Amino acid sequence: MAPAPDYIDDLSRYITASPSSYHAAAEAARILDAAGFTRLDEAQEWTSTVGSRYIVRDGAIIAWVQPAAAGPTTPFRILGAHTDSPGFKLKPRPTIGSHGWLQAGVEVYGGPLLNSWLDRELELAGRLVTRDGREHLVRTGPFLRIPQLAIHLDRDANAGLTLDRQRHTAPVFGVGDRSQADLVGHLAGLAGLRGEDVAGYDVLTADTAAPTRFGIDGDLFAAGRMDNLTSVFAGLTALVATAASVANTADDAAPTPGGAPGAAAHISVLAAFDHEELGSESRSGASGPLLDDVLTRIGATLGASAAHRLQAYASSWCLSADAGHSVHPNYSEKHDGANQPIAGGGPLLKINANQRYATDAHGAALWAATCEAAGVAYQEFVSNNTVPCGSTIGPLTATRLGIRTVDVGVPLLSMHSARELAHTGDLVALASAVTAFFAGATAATSR
Template structure:
């Protein structure tokens, strides 16, 4: 393979467009699929037979394929000459972010206000959702069983904070929010709130007939667009960086690797894969989460579609490596004591390698060597992250992937501030540094 592909700040520009266009996991996978389609990938239906007789071009042949399931996508590229036992190189990420999600009976109100009943999804910084202009997006399920994406990307909702005059101790004792009483957004005025008002509004917004929507998966999002920040525009502020930043970088890397391979620019010793799951923020236990069967099913069917046996499957998995790419914590200048004193990742310092000896991250010494080799090949610096011993450590899809599939997994990512806020902060150079390292990893 020739010199590694090199991304630059143009990829960061594209990341901001991707974030703005992906207010939900469903939009994120649709936008990912659109980018892969431009690189020659084609969708494969899980309900179709994956064999040479019925669907050679789509499943068993060479080239790029992807599977969509709800808010998850698995994409892979089979290079020329790949044997059934060829190992995979996987970049894993997740598409969901903490937010406020619409309840089954959404219409709420009182005292002349029209409100929307919401439930807390994941572990958001609740105060970051106050006094912020919010849109509404997600997936509508229609009477015939089909689905339709919806995105009301304008100021529609707002969770108003109590005035300081009515909470005099808020600046000394801290803000205390009751998740049930204090976070229901307003979206208008009415003394006559009726069940069905919100869904009827969304049917109208989507050009659907009244009563056509019978199910929904809806969530709020900040309508403020991503933006460069700082004197030298060296920072990026935006929503859902945890973890669409990784999804975007992995998509760009997979497309670049597939395009180079298809053009005959060298051979690939591995089958590169993108696996972007839903529901990481609440435990990954779903049919579209990393703790579900989706990834294993796709990889196994890929082996068998290329004429492989169970022995080939076992050999392929034994040689497979997964990078679990998720955002991590940059050192916070106002709270440096919360970080490990010898591990202070900085924004624009390159991606981070995450380590936790209690397996909250899946990285071990051999995994570190694989990651270091990829970064060295790409000419990308990397940093180390470990939690302060006095602070609990978060986790990722990494340990889940390693345990469920028996695949060597390494946890990496980009260091950010304000994780789980409605608006997060990263370095403007780190997205393309991550993508460059992922290209080198996928190429092997």
């Protein structure tokens, strides 16, 4: 692991480079390329996946480290995360406006904390697809703003702000005659294209404020899209370290002292899906076939039969890493009375009796062993019974593949805000724990 300040600086650069899920996947690919990973094409035959490999599907990326000693029943250790974040997505015919203002027509994406997006300089970012089927990433930098109504015109605003999703969320980006403006043409020009060449687009908003450390000791960290780029980057960092470790190990297949599996006892996988904020039901989401497709193809290069694959899955683990809630000092009644995780107390073990999180007792034992091996503390999170929790990709992965799954993540304040808040120590600790997970940390009770 890099020292804490270096890790936070690297995380800041990753978040800044990732204003959309498509950028997040592309930046992850750049990092993996620099670390010696090889990109595979899903449309081509995979004759061997030994070494460090990855694929990109739309806004998702799956990467893995496969030791040479891997065989048909070698299990997987998977870090599952997601690349998308709540916000707004550009509609068709997006150039709108009235009363001299130019505005962008947007649709709410996921479940953003709407008021947090007001009065911020936003950018548009995503992909343009031209008529020849080629994909072009684009971002505007500071470009739009959703202006709030002045207090003088709404004296009751501080008593309760209600935003109509259709009428009150259209951002402004200029003044003039909308019949003379062409928002898609502007985006095309930024990508070196003509507007008429663009046949489709997936473009979303992102806050443009830079990630920042602050507070009395500089231990607080604010940024957009920490849900869930913090987990994606922790997985990237851990996987790169794992690749280096496997490459430098003379006998990959040797077990570590005490019988715990060594680096070649499993294949380490980062699965960063798209569309989690929408329910994950897409070709690049956790409810889709993406992970199973990749694991099946890896197994095929190892000569795995369907029975072999089930054997491998039976010994596999998935860490579903997503953000959780730190106790809020101004709203502590919203949290469980006995389980109130604090910022700086370590990453979370997320538990829910109704399987909104996939953690069970074996998963708790694995997470305890993993954090012990990493030398980090952890804390449990469970919801107040009157405040139902959301869900993650964890139950989806467990249901689709039958792989034992445990839900973890960093505690945040202001989740789904345009700008979220974390403690730097928790961010570093999560990356350390994921590295230990890929290294083979285990518990006697996990079998």
